[in-house]
Amino acid sequence: MTEPHDPARLRELEERLSKAKKAQEPKTTRGEEHFSQANMAWRMVIELVAGLGIGFGVGFGLDGLLGTTPFLMIIFVGLGFTAGIKTMMRTANEVQKQHAAEVAAEKNAGTPANEMRDENG
Template identity: 70%
Template sequence: MTDPHDPERLRALEERLAKAKEAQKPKTSRGEEHFSQANMAWRMVTELVAGLLIGFGMGFGLDRLLGTSPIFLMLFIGFGLAAGVKTMMRTAKEIEKEQVKAANGATEDDNAGTPARDERD
């Protein structure tokens, strides 16, 4: 009969356990967090609403402070909307870059010397 404390068998068992644990680990792409598209959509909506709320607050505050009609309120709501849309577009570009990079398997270092499509136009 074999010895229950056989070091060779224990080492083989530990190797098999390590391989099984490695196979069970979740796979991440280059250590980056993966966000679902729903999370990205909520991020963009939040950016738009934040821009509107900040513009509303500034306009309302200026109108109250200066005693004017809602001129500043309307003006700053427009500025907040523009800022929110600009931030959303920037986020959309970042998402597009990440998707293209993931699809091509390229790193930022590979594309560092080439200008982006928008910069050339």
């Protein structure tokens, strides 16, 4: 028969309990998830506005140097808008891949609570 206070068994039990508690804890709170989504939305808006601003600045500067009043500004604003949209799409794909990886990880992760039930019968 084993001792009533076997330190190895107690340590093993504590480890299994801590794993089970960690598995039951929520990964992120609702507020953190909302905050993250708001950050991504602002990032996309800033990318678009930056593209427009840079295009406007370059076009306006070249128009001033070359004397072609609105022509180059309109072209470079269009190019800046296109670059901003392309950057936004790249960011959206990045977020989508990250979300898909998180969902796949949650599906593949086994819960220690179920494993403990299986071990104990």
